[in-house]
Amino acid sequence: MTASVLAGELNLPLYVVVLHALITRFMGETAAKLHLVFDAMAQNRGVYLFDEFDAIGAQRSVGQDLGEIRRVLNSFLQFLEQDGSRSIVVAATNHPQGLDDALFRRFDSVVQYRNPSPALACDLARNRLAVFDTERVDWETVAIAADGLSYAEVAASADAAAKEAVMRDTIVVTTEGLTSAMRERRRPTTTGR
Numbered sequence: 001m002t003a004s005v006l007a008g009e010l011n012l013p014l015y016v017v018v019l020h021a022l023i024t025r026f027m028g029e030t031a032a033k034l035h036l037v038f039d040a041m042a043q044n045r046g047v048y049l050f051d052e053f054d055a056i057g058a059q060r061s062v063g064q065d066l067g068e069i070r071r072v073l074n075s076f077l078q079f080l081e082q083d084g085s086r087s088i089v090v091a092a093t094n095h096p097q098g099l100d101d102a103l104f105r106r107f108d109s110v111v112q113y114r115n116p117s118p119a120l121a122c123d124l125a126r127n128r129l130a131v132f133d134t135e136r137v138d139w140e141t142v143a144i145a146a147d148g149l150s151y152a153e154v155a156a157s158a159d160a161a162a163k164e165a166v167m168r169d170t171i172v173v174t175t176e177g178l179t180s181a182m183r184e185r186r187r188p189t190t191t192g193r
Contacts, residue, residue, distance in 0.1 A: 001151060002111065003049040003090040012088070013046040019055045023072070030056075031075040038079040041087040053091035057099045073100060080106045113151060118143035121154045128158035129173050132165060138175045145179040149186070157181040 007014035022033050041048055050056075060070050080089065089107075093099060096112065104110055116124060122139045125146070146154055160181035161173050 001155065003047050003092070006088060006090065007047040010047070010088070013044070014049065015040075015044075015046050016049045016051060019050065019052060023055065023069075028071075030072045034072060034075055034079060038083060038085075041083065041089070042085040045086050047088045047090060050089070050091045052093060054093045054095045054098050057091065057093070057103050059098060059100045060102075077102055077106060115148060115150050116146070116154060118147060121146035121149065124151060124154050125158040125161075125178060128155055129162055129178075131171070132162055133172045136175070137173060137178060141175050142178055142182070145182040149182060153185040154182070157185050160184070 003016075004014055006012075017037055022037070023030050037048070056069060056072050056076060058069065058073070060073060083089070091103070091107070122143050125142060126134060126139075146157075149157070157178060158181070161178040164177045164181070165171060165173050
């Protein structure tokens with residue numbers, strides 16, 4: 001969502017670098033594809049999102065045999081260091097503790113998102129549902145249901161509630177529709193027998 005907002009605010013296109021399409025099993029081919037991405041950044045100004053960045057940004061000191069991925073990370077660091085484009089690079093991960101320390105020195109800003117407060121969660125849901133009728137939504141109940149969810153999970157819940165309203169052929173979003181979508185976004189907890 002951050003990359004999308006940056007692109008929108010700066011009136012730039014958003015390009016999502018699909019890492020599974022970038023990474024290959026052939027030595028050197030992944031770095032060559034990465035070079036093409038940085039060439040494109042120089043040619044086409046935009047916001048370039050590397051999502052799930054831990055796939056190539058993992059710590060190089062880890063003892064696993066990931067020689068090719070280490071070379072890819074080295075290439076990424078060099079390309080980033082030499083980048084003279086006016087594009088913006090955004091790298092996102094849910095596992096920042098596993099990233100190589102050199103990455104934190106190469107990026108201008110590191111932003112860590114914590115889960116939203118109940119008030120922010122409700123504001124986000126209201127914003128996502130702005131074109132729908134939410135007048136009868138009990139926002140206190142929504143705040144309780146949103147507790148512990150991430151921004152992305154709240155946004156996905158609002159989107160699901162909107163889809164449910166559309167499927168009912170209405171513009172009215174209900175408290176139950178929104179809170180039900182939030183309950184579905186929660187990770188199932190494992191219980192012992």
